[in-house]
Amino acid sequence: MDAVPGVHLRVGQLHSMMTPPPPSDEATRKRSASDFVFGKVIGEGSFSTVYLAKDIHTNKEFAIKVLEKRHMIREKKMEYVLREKKVLQILSGCPNYFVKLYCTFQDTERLYFVLTYAKNGELLSFLNKKGLWNIECTKYYATELVLALEELKFKEIVHRDLKPENILFDENWHILLIDFGSAKIVSSNEDKIENEDETKKRKNSFVGTAQYVSPELLKNTETGYASDLWALGCIIYQMVSGLHPFHAGSEYLIFQKILKLEYEFPENFDKTAKDLVEKLLVLNPDKRLGATDIKPYSSIRQHEFFSDIDWDNIGPPPKFIPSSPGSSNTLDKDNKIPDHLEPGLNAEKASRLQLDMLCRPTNNTPTRKKSEGSRNVTSLESSEIERRLELQKLDKWHNLVEGNLILKQGLVDKRKGLFARRRMLLLTFGPNLYYVDPATMVLKGKIPWSAELRTEPKNFKIFFVHTPNRTYYLEDPEGYALEWCKAIDEVHAYYYSRPVLP
Ligand code: ATP
Secondary structure: OOOOOOOHHHHHHHHHHOOOOOOOOOOOOOOOHHHEEEEEEEEEOOOOEEEEEEEOOOOOEEEEEEEEHHHHHHOOOHHHHHHHHHHHHHHHHOOOEEOOEEEEEEOOOEEEEEEEOOOOOEOHHHHOOOOOOOHHHHHHHHHHHHHHHHHHHHOOEEOOOOOHHHEEEOOOOOEEEOOOOOOEEOOOHHHHHHHHHHHHHHHHOOOOOHHHOOHHHHOOOOOOHHHHHHHHHHHHHHHHHOOOOOOOOOHHHHHHHHHOOOOOOOOOOOHHHHHHHHHHOOOOHHHOOOOOOOOOOHHHHOOHHHOOOOOOOOOOOOOOOOOOOOOHHHHHHHOOOOOOOOEOOOHHHHHHHHHHHHHOOOOOOOOOOOOHHHOOOOOOOHHHHHHHHHHHOOOOOHHHOOOOOEEEEEEEEEEEOOEEEEEEEEEEOOOEEEEEEOOOOEEEEEOOOOOOOEEEEOOOOEEEEEEOOEEEEEEOOOOOHHHHHHHHHHHHHHHHOOOOOO
């Protein structure tokens, strides 16, 4: 345990918490990384890397979530890990809708969670597939979500970070909820104290996807089961329309809209779904549909949107799975573990697999925390650009970007020689990359654009922007270097690689 200098006590605490859960049928002895072959990175979170792995004894595939102890301790995220483990253990008896925790173990540097492998990826990647996802799919998966929320309520757990990225599909296309690091165990006193602190932290340094956050969480009041009902409303809205109910150019503006319940429905939005969403997206948590049900969530079950659902036997999932080559059902074929790999995971192998992931030509590995501004940055309609610009006028960065629409923003450390300075990096139409001193709000400069500008991700945190006369060394402390590179590349392609019209 002494491998992490200066943090012996903390690691000791982790050690005691990371003992495995009661053995399941096939895991009767303590496992270690050398019992698994690690195939490839299938996901990355703020604090973790998730690998597809195969048990060398049973050949069974798992998703193994790996957390670097140093990182967890440095970022003070240990309670997330411990809470996630606790919640997954509570849910381990539930046969449906939740990823199962088979065992946990650790080595000197990492913690490992061995989980059900959700073979068919994230719900999010299917929502915008026109012609595939329809109201029948929405109804079916909204039903599964309600059943999952009923189970969570029964187990006295609030997920608190429900969003399409955290809803995965198993091999039979049923949902599996993941990511319980922010969950609240309502009955646990210890957890109440822990979670109040957490709420304060969340408010001050919000991380994650802003679009699904409930107003009570933003107002710093107590969050409860109804916060998940709010998220359910947002997800149903998104399943029906492919859009977020609350969208704006920055997280700050999204929060303002949430607090004012400022959202609209597209014209052809299904009528009964609209009524359901309106009854879930209610500012007062107690007034949300289902919030005061004696038998949860009977009032949601009775809503007209679900009138043709047999809640005791919801039947097989609808067929919406794409079948053309290159579409998402190739995910599983792409995810085969090569036979020649040695079991175990060390630093060298972990960085090789992560680099493989960064360099994969069609990178379909889900990554975290895509900000509103960075999604399809260049595919906005002109009316949407105007609307966003109007809203942006309220934003404190607006005056620094010469009236250009901000597509992505975030704090980075800009390194020059030995020194690094914290800067707000603002990617805008134009194209421009402005960097601002966030303490003084002074514009310090712009990275000059040209056709030669090129990005280079070095790892999850560090990325370079090469220009003919200088390379800018940038570090995203949150670890979203890849997302920065993608957004910059997209803007670059938009301005420099569009076909020239005759
Ligand atoms: P966050 O930044 O939300 O806190 P995290 O570090 O808790 O993230 P997860 O959300 O648990 O990490 O996992 C990161 C990604 O890895 C997920 O978005 C998902 O795409 C993938 N993933 C996680 N668990 C599984 C699983 N059991 N099967 C397949 N993919 C998974």
